[in-house]
Amino acid sequence: MAPDCEVEGAVATPVSTAGLRGKLTRNAPLAKLVWFKSGGNADWLFEPADLDDLRVFLERLGGNLPVMALGLGSNLIVRDGGVPGVVIRLGKAFAEIEVRDHCVLACGGGAHGILVASAARDAGIAGMEFMRGIPGTAGGFVRMNGGAYGREVSDVLVDCDVVLPDGQMFTLPAADLHYTYRHSDLPDGAVVVGARFKGVPGDPVAIGAEMNRIAAAREASQPLRxxxxxxxxxxxxxxxxxxxxxxxxxxxxxxxxxxxxxxxxxxxxxxxxxxxxxxxxxxxxxxxxxxxxxxxxxxxxxxxxxxx
Missing domain, CATH: 3.90.78.10 (UDP-N-acetylenolpyruvoylglucosamine reductase, C-terminal domain)
Structure with a gap:
């Protein structure tokens, strides 16, 4: 039998944790999880063990508290008063990347952009090199229409899987996100747990060279350190x-x-x-x-x- 959810810093929890396998933390510091290294705490931080664990947690929550997904924290200011409700942080179970037919990559919402670009390179799939230049996860890219160096997610996204704050899960085609510059119509609180990106056949050597060019350009022009x-x-x-x-x-x-x-x-x-x-x-x-x-x-x- 799997152990119940680990709960830290809590007397009362927002949901029953029986049978949950992730980690639920009350008054959780967020500064260490964002690139600015500043800001307050989350009322609650939930780190689900896997997709089923996340869905059960959100079903029990029933939309009664605000929900916010947190990726790498690279494009985020967490204000000093902290974040109300529940912050969801996706871990390794959501970081898988699978190469499929017809130059499609299926990625978990927690997959890092550099790893998505690298998997595409190794599979000879061109068109995703730009993800090497965006610090973040696939879920964050999908929500914000992340882009760099002349390309953006709307150019390559096929569809995505999202879990709503009440636990319902949907697959949304890219057209339903109504992308504009650095914006999508994903509802507030929706957690992107998976996405499919489609590229075109390419030469791994040429793809790698373009990724290296992007990495060098970032290092030369941006205060990365x-x-x-x-x-x-x-x-x-x-x-x-x-x-x-x-x-x-x-x-x-x-x-x-x-x-x-x-x-x-x-x-x-x-x-x-x-x-x-x-x-x-x-x-x-x-x-x-x-x-x-x-x-x-x-x-x-x-x-x-x-x-x-």
């Missing part, structure tokens, strides 16, 4: 966010422990002791200065969640 959250603002139509930020005189600008990167001005960094309020406040001030300088209203690309 800092506490950062990735691209902060969406590129306005026909313009580059970093150029607008630079033109507004914001390169190196600081608020508290947060700073606009000197290396790439569309990145904010935690210089060591920044709060999430510092980081978000810096972003808002950058937006204000860009608008005052150019009349362009920047939009956040980084997701901001939780209580102020």
């Amino acid at each position: 800092t506490k950062t959250g990735g691209s902060t603002f969406k590129n306005p139509p026909g313009q580059k966010a970093w150029e607008l930020v630079d033109a507004a005189g914001c390169r190196g600008f600081r608020m508290g422990g947060a700073q606009v990167s000197e290396k790439h001005t569309n990145f904010l960094i935690n210089t060591g002791d920044a709060t999430s309020a510092d980081i978000e406040g810096l972003g808002e001030e950058v937006k204000r200065r860009v608008y005052a300088n150019s009349g362009v209203e920047l939009e956040w690309e980084i997701q901001r969640v939780g209580r102020p």
